[in-house]
Amino acid sequence: MARRLSAEDRAQTLAPLLSAEHGAWALVDGRDAIKKTFVFADFNRAFAFMASVALSAEKMDHHPEWFNVYNRVEVTLSTHDCQGLSARDIALAAHIDAAATSLSK
């Protein structure tokens, strides 16, 4: 069972995501969740990103909420079990950022 990030966890692991130099995650209004929008060259690249994230998500048994139209993918992360942000979201965010970076080259 996942548990919500503590105040200390948030300072240590969430804060860096919210202030990343190369595109930050943002808190979602009215919900303990984070979101980020990724824009790629075209649909081919956007879906390659989604496929990469899907494999990581399935392996981690933790899945994103996401919306895609053409070259844009809007990702929201939160943990159903604890109705808020957990360490799983921080871990998945790292995989997502890595996938986006490798596909934006």
Next chain:
Amino acid sequence: MARRLSAEDRAQTLAPLLSAEHGAWALVDGRDAIKKTFVFADFNRAFAFMASVALSAEKMDHHPEWFNVYNRVEVTLSTHDCQGLSARDIALAAHIDAAATSLSK
């Protein structure tokens, strides 16, 4: 350049989608678009469906707007070029329904 479906097109090709026996598409409020929600056994199946649709979409050079969370995929179809429904949406809807059927077995 795509053109919007005429009244005659709508009666002949859109109406059947809106009244399909095995799960109908619905018109979107305030927009000339159609939507449908697909639910699968799990994320693996839902993403397999998305991968299948992505290949068709890329081949047709016509892409869906879609939202996924775990086993649920919400698809919206409309044509950017003509700001409304075109024959491309009807064709893509057929591919999408076929993919969903084959992955729900």
